[in-house]
Amino acid sequence: MSDDPPVKAGSAVANDLSAFWMPFTPNRQFRLAPRLIDGASGMYYTTPDGRRVLDATAGLWCVNAGHCRPSITAAIQAQAAVLDYAPPFQFAHPAAFTLAGRLAALAPGDLDHVFFCNSGSEAVDTALKVAIAFHRMRGEGARTRLIGRERAYHGVGFGGISVGGMVNNRKHFGPMLAGVDHLPHTYSREHQRYANGEPAWGAHLAEDLERLVALHDASTIAAVIVEPMAGSTGVLPPPAGYLQRLRRICDRHGILLIFDEVITGFGRLGAAFAAERFGVTPDLLCFAKGVSNAAAPLGGVLARAGVYNAFMQGPEHVIELMHGYTYSAHPMGVAAAHAALDLYAEEGLFARALALEPVLAKAIHDLRDAPFVEDIRTIGMAAGIDLAPIADAPGKRGFEMMRQCFHELDMMVRVSGDTIALSPPLIISETEIGAIASRFRAALTKLA
Ligand SMILES: Cc1ncc(COP(=O)(O)O)c(C=O)c1O
Numbered sequence: 397m398s399d400d401p402p403v404k405a406g407s408a409v410a411n412d413l414s415a416f417w418m419p420f421t422p423n424r425q426f427r428l429a430p431r432l433i434d435g436a437s438g439m440y441y442t443t444p445d446g447r448r449v450l451d452a453t454a455g456l457w458c459v460n461a462g463h464c465r466p467s468i469t470a471a472i473q474a475q476a477a478v479l480d481y482a483p484p485f486q487f488a489h490p491a492a493f494t495l496a497g498r499l500a501a502l503a504p505g506d507l508d509h510v511f512f513c514n515s516g517s518e519a520v521d522t523a524l525k526v527a528i529a530f531h532r533m534r535g536e537g538a539r540t541r542l543i544g545r546e547r548a549y550h551g552v553g554f555g556g557i558s559v560g561g562m563v564n565n566r567k568h569f570g571p572m573l574a575g576v577d578h579l580p581h582t583y584s585r586e587h588q589r590y591a592n593g594e595p596a597w598g599a600h601l602a603e604d605l606e607r608l609v610a611l612h613d614a615s616t617i618a619a620v621i622v623e624p625m626a627g628s629t630g631v632l633p634p635p636a637g638y639l640q641r642l643r644r645i646c647d648r649h650g651i652l653l654i655f656d657e658v659i660t661g662f663g664r665l666g667a668a669f670a671a672e673r674f675g676v677t678p679d680l681l682c683f684a685k686g687v688s689n690a691a692a693p694l695g696g697v698l699a700r701a702g703v704y705n706a707f708m709q710g711p712e713h714v715i716e717l718m719h720g721y722t723y724s725a726h727p728m729g730v731a732a733a734h735a736a737l738d739l740y741a742e743e744g745l746f747a748r749a750l751a752l753e754p755v756l757a758k759a760i761h762d763l764r765d766a767p768f769v770e771d772i773r774t775i776g777m778a779a780g781i782d783l784a785p786i787a788d789a790p791g792k793r794g795f796e797m798m799r800q801c802f803h804e805l806d807m808m809v810r811v812s813g814d815t816i817a818l819s820p821p822l823i824i825s826e827t828e829i830g831a832i833a834s835r836f837r838a839a840l841t842k843l844a
Contacts (some may be wrong), residue, residue: 431802436463439821439828441808449802452832454527454821455809457627457659458685461739462823468691468735475577475731484512484724492725495733499687499698502737509704511717512696512725516658517551519682519695520621524555525719526680527619527652533706536650540575541612543605543620543651547581549628550621550662550682552654559621562629577612579604579620583632586814587781590764591633591758591773602642605651614649623671627659630815631773631780639676652679652703658695662686663740663822665776666750673776679703689736694729697804745822749777755826759833760818766837767844768793779818781836790814793843800842806834 413427433449435442439462441449454460461468475491482489496510511526513519524542531539538696544550544559551557558573561581566572580601587597605620624639626632646653655678661736663686667673680703684695686711707716723729740746757774762779764772771782784793794814801807810817818832 400700429799429803430513430800436706437460438464439824447806449770450807450828450831450835451790452801452818452820453808454686454819455690456685456810457664457819458690460662460664460686460822461689461736461743461745462821465691465735465739467739468689468732471731471735472692472728475727479727482727483722487722488725489730490725490726491734493728495725495730495737495825498734498737499683499696503681503698504669504672506701507671507677507681507698508701509699510696511699511719512694512730513721514684514693514723514726515551515685515695516656516682517553517556518721519684519697520550520559520656521553521555521660522719523621523654523680523682523697524559524619525654525655526699526703526717529717530652530703530814531618533709536615538615538624539618539619539650542573542576543579543617544576544581544610545581545622545626547583547626547632548578548621548623548656549626550623551658575616577608579608579622581626581629581632582635582638583630585771588635588773589771590761592761593753593775594633594636599637599641601635602638605642605645609645609649609651614651617649617651619652619654620646620740621654621656621660623656624660624674624676625665625778626777627778627817627819628812630782630812631775631778631817633773633775634674639674643676643678646679654678654680654682656682658682658684659778659819660776663746663749664778664819666753667746687736688729688732689739691727691736691816692726692732693723694726694733743823749822752777752822752824752826752829756818756820756829759829760836763833763837763840766840768840777820777822781816782819783814783816783840785814796843797839800839801835804842805839807832807835807839808837 432440432444434444499510500508528540542559546561548561550560558576568824582598582601588595661683665673679700681698688694760779768783770784773780783793791813794811798811801809
């Protein structure tokens with residue numbers, strides 16, 4: 397137990413940081429030099445000591461329209477005063493249906509139905525469960541196997557870490573789900589170094605799915621789940637043609653294809669969804685984060701008509717899918733999402749991301765001669781920069797870079813091992829893109 401005095405309720409600066417067990421954070425180290433944030437507006441965070449911090453990560457890949465947008469704030473405030481909560485089991489509030497309709501209209505093809513939840517992790521678990529249940533509904537109950545991919549991040553539920561492929565997120569948690577296999581990841585420094593957009597090399601890696609089909613037989617495989625662009629593992633754009641091949645192999649064998657678009661949805665790659673950018677429609681599409689501009693939690697799964705209809709066959713009084721969350725389609729998340737979708741449309745933010753893609757790509761690729769830089773990948777409003785690891789201390793250089801950026805250069809970046817990910821809000825200006833690049837170089841120079 398700490399001997400420090402307790403936090404004074406309402407004090408602007410917390411003086412004892414031990415009660416909050418922080419997620420994905422070295423808790424004890426954090427307390428030595430806390431990175432506290434107490435305000436935000438547009439492209440900037442503010443800190444209790446009065447600094448303005450350039451947000452080069454849109455929070456956690458989620459504040460796509462920038463911070464504290466007045467129309468979203470007003471929508472949440474109005475909603476809180478009118479309907480705080482409505483149970484989503486057996487009852488519903490009208491705005492949930494209109495939001496589902498808007499999302500279906502935004503999504504490609506016949507992704508026409510939306511199952512709501514609150515986070516990306518829940519969206520992934522929902523999609524995996526729907527996939528397995530879908531086959532059972534159609535009399536193919538032996539199709540239970542799930543195929544993920546190395547270096548994938550699908551959140552932190554047992555389903556998500558089972559199909560995920562980041563070893564540190566998996567190794568502490570036992571055997572996880574049974575009956576899971578993995579495709580190889582698509583990154584090769586040798587063949588793809590300094591890729592701008594989709595790398596030319598690597599589409600053939602999709603053929604590994606044929607090997608898994610040969611090994612397990614298609615009749616045991618329910619679904620394949622991939623991030624169209626792997627985000628958390630360091631921004632790995634898909635090789636040109638890879639997703640198309642995966643789609644074809646899934647179709648050949650009756651396997652559902654799930655896209656986890658928790659990061660790529662809502663403009664990150666210059667389209668509503670990566671599915672649209674790459675011209676590949678999955679059977680199930682997971683979303684969260686940008687759907688509500690992160691102003692209130694919301695996530696969900698879009699399902700193609702054929703998937704949804706398979707559930708709508710039995711007696712009408714029977715619940716078709718035994719699954720849901722107390723906060724599915726929570727009124728505050730739904731209100732935030734309606735307002736966020738309005739903003740995205742009014743300000744043309746998805747097209748803006750596409751138009752700015754070459755500007756971000758140039759600014760970040762120009763860093764290739766900066767100290768420690770080993771590789772750079774860019775696509776849409778996202779960039780991954782690999783730094784040379786310190787011998788025997790993997791992750792330390794990346795962590796120091798993140799700290800340096802925040803404390804010395806007033807910029808928030810995201811670190812994953814020795815890779816720094818950049819994913820600014822889509823409202824970013826060309827000047828601010830320049831500022832990200834120059835601060836990044838300055839931070840690296842200070843580290844050198
Ligand atoms: C691709 C992907 N899937 C799922 C998740 C999990 O989302 P959440 O943290 O909202 O559970 C994330 C989070 O970054 C993600 O990037």
